[in-house]
Amino acid sequence: MEGTIRCGANYVPLSPISFLERSAVVYRDRLSIVYGDHVKFTWRETHQRCLKLASSLHSRFRISPRDVVAVLAPNIPEMYELHFAVPMAGAVLCTLNIRHDSKMVSTLLKHSNAKLLFVDYEFIDIAKGAIEIMSKSTATMPQIVLIPDSGKLPAVPKSEFLEYEAVLAMGSLDFEIRRPDDECDPIALNYTSGTTSNPKGVVYSHRGAYLNSLAAVLLNEMRSMSVYLWTVPMFHCNGWCLTWAVAAQGGTNVCLRVVTGKGIFECISRHQVTHMGGAPTVLNMIINAPAMERLPLPGKVTVMTGGAPPPSQVVFGMEQLGFDVCHAYGLTETYGPGTVSTWKPEWNELPLETRAKLKSRQGVNHLGLEEVDVKDPVTMKSVAWDAKTIGEVMFRGNTVMNGYLKDTRATQEAFKDGWFRSGDLGVRHSDGYIELKDRSKDIIISGGENISTIEVESVLFRHPAVLEAAVVGRPDDHWGETPCAFVKLKDGYELSGDELIAYCLNNLPRYMAPRTVVFQELPKTSTGKTQKFVLREQAKAMGSLPSREKSKL
């Protein structure tokens, strides 16, 4: 409109960098990070350390805007600092999964063209192996910076590598940070880590990271100065964007190298933790912690769970311990959480089982995401809100990735018709909440019937002896596929495959009950998701069920 101007006074590209700069003033003397017995920083210190590190990246390592800086580390303070220092140098942070082997790390370093690699001392051999592999084929390899464990004194012996604190010390507080010219410029690169064997480089923008962080603050109901315990890996969607979100609210980051029930209870009690997160596996770890490791909660602790729908006994178990469980759903492509099973107060009076069912739904889009829908992937029509018609879950909004690095075709496919296609299949309930039925590639088609493996798994989970379960299709000459269950029992329980099948037949339509049960450890991604493609291979190798067993059907 006439008389208006766009200038530095009224327009600043959105970036999580602003969260840190603000907290350095507003929460300057409050704790930003605590780790073990020795590491403690205030927000003012964290800001200064990030500034120096960014300066060093720029002037000593010639990191330019849009260069990629990779890191291979668990949830330690340095990992947190890199989430700000790298973007402050204008560069793109690529967090690598610490479960990767040298070969995978070399593949990702090459694909991302990373200039620098920060490595936690525990993973230095993996990194060295990756560099060795790269040295055989690539001219340019990233330089390694070693992160000794700052929480353990004395430090590890002098190594052949430059060390983190030395790099930081080379930086200057006068550094003028490199803000993005355009808020859609990249801030992070996250390789999809898990349920398929073919990783893609998901590009996040400053704008998306800013908005998803605020959405994460709101869906976690994280007040100013909350205390956040790091049980979600920061290398997973940048800790579901909570790395940045905690800075937005001037909270305290409680770092934790190894996630154990004991460690969780100790941190909660010692630091008055208010918020944390984790896949249902982590929640299971809490529930199944031996009584002597459990400590009373100092106050309300909100736990955001995701990665898989929380089985009802996990929700109950956590609530009995006094935790508040909040269930979110999303993908790497949606910066982690994209929907949340928003809880309505009127549901508080419902029976236990109904409440758990409601909570395990994927729910509705959070405030940062424009829209989530369940659509027919061909006609793009929304499915009826009848809780029955299955369609593909699709997303649209500012918290959807920029695309897949160096894979325009995959990006175009993912964004076909203006929606991000998740590959997840689900239904929509009459209240608008979505519920996943399966990954499109996980669904079992048996005798022409679609079987949702999630539904079968949820019945298995309800059996008192079952700790974990995953169902995949086993090839079948007659039916095409039959459900095959991989199960891990709780300690001290015994159960036969036939007993478990009989239980399923009592609780599921006949065609949905597993025909095969295998008791074993389940292969997992580092974030606790079951790697179904491994199990699918295993089931494939079994071949068709002998006809004798088929007669039971």
Next chain:
Amino acid sequence: MEGTIRCGANYVPLSPISFLERSAVVYRDRLSIVYGDHVKFTWRETHQRCLKLASSLHSRFRISPRDVVAVLAPNIPEMYELHFAVPMAGAVLCTLNIRHDSKMVSTLLKHSNAKLLFVDYEFIDIAKGAIEIMSKSTATMPQIVLIPDSGKLPAVPKSEFLEYEAVLAMGSLDFEIRRPDDECDPIALNYTSGTTSNPKGVVYSHRGAYLNSLAAVLLNEMRSMSVYLWTVPMFHCNGWCLTWAVAAQGGTNVCLRVVTGKGIFECISRHQVTHMGGAPTVLNMIINAPAMERLPLPGKVTVMTGGAPPPSQVVFGMEQLGFDVCHAYGLTETYGPGTVSTWKPEWNELPLETRAKLKSRQGVNHLGLEEVDVKDPVTMKSVAWDAKTIGEVMFRGNTVMNGYLKDTRATQEAFKDGWFRSGDLGVRHSDGYIELKDRSKDIIISGGENISTIEVESVLFRHPAVLEAAVVGRPDDHWGETPCAFVKLKDGYELSGDELIAYCLNNLPRYMAPRTVVFQELPKTSTGKTQKFVLREQAKAMGSLPSREKSKL
């Protein structure tokens, strides 16, 4: 980065319209608006009503993108609906102050070139008067739509004007809303209403409104499904952006035509209000409500106050009644709240008086605003954080206005050197919090000393007999100016001017104590701000103090 794409799947211009669309799904069956005994809507209904109204604006009234639609109404449901319906038609909402007279309304309608004017029945005569004035000079005049009071049945008798519900009924649910092409497009026009006599049209953007709404949610700690009582006029900075913020969190809007202590307590009790806001005057109204009108609070009620620093006894009084007071500061140009006196838990143990002092500071920038600073307006250097050096308070960020409508020169002046210059004078404390000392035009210069009228007023407020006080400069032959206090006493109290001056001399440096005291009602803007320019005129008319009285100095 290579492989990425910007498209509808991952980019949507930020707009508060998204809040309503999301709440229509997520909170569909929950209450959006309640008003009196008869009006109740759900979010789904509110969405549909706004859609129909937008459709009607577009197709029946030919409202095009960027046209201005004005409204003259108190905090009634229709006023709330217009905050979404008008932007959904692509148009710009101009909310007019209901304390304006016909002349002022005509001036603003002409300046804004409003095409339509929605008018609450109580203000229809003002509107008619304005149109009559305009008819003498302008060819184009806005069409009037009458809003009868939907909360009162039966409705007022049939009038000569089109009525709100009839206009809404003309609309269609099929309407495709006109989203902004660019998120910096205008959404609202707010005329500065108050402390100066020369109103300017402040232009808000969709982006700024979106971001300030989220900041308002966070600084009010407004959880999902909160209940908000409308005691801040929606025509003031769009209710400090809470019109949109309540939709963001799917809260309930409790509308209230007339703000009284009795009405406030009744609404809180009846609707389980969790949040509200108001200038210190409104807080005073609550504190001074007769015992028989007071009702116990059903739970925690957070009150955001602003417009003037809350005197300590107002903070105490509210907290004694169980309210949680949160103090924010800003200007029309910063979409209302821009800073907040963020409360640190370590302050809880401080003495009462110290706590009130801390809370009355203007504080630090909220999450939506990039930066607030106190600067020398000439050199643009930040002042020392010494709580003494006075400078001008300046803002920078996405929640600063687009500019002043049709006044490029004023916009350029306001944004000189890349900061929005507030015209307020303040200091910065060692913890980074800012504290206002005065408006640059309010400061009194007496014998070469700067006197902060706010400091003098805060001493006056502490006197048990004083209900309200405002201090301005009275011209003086010898000193240039001397402080002149206008005071309203509490009911039942008596006090002489000399007694009050003696009290001030005991509590202030000699040169700061008022030399003149006038007992009277204070002239106010509709938002409870004292109109100092009126008092300044009055003091000017008094002329210099006689020398006999001066000898007392």
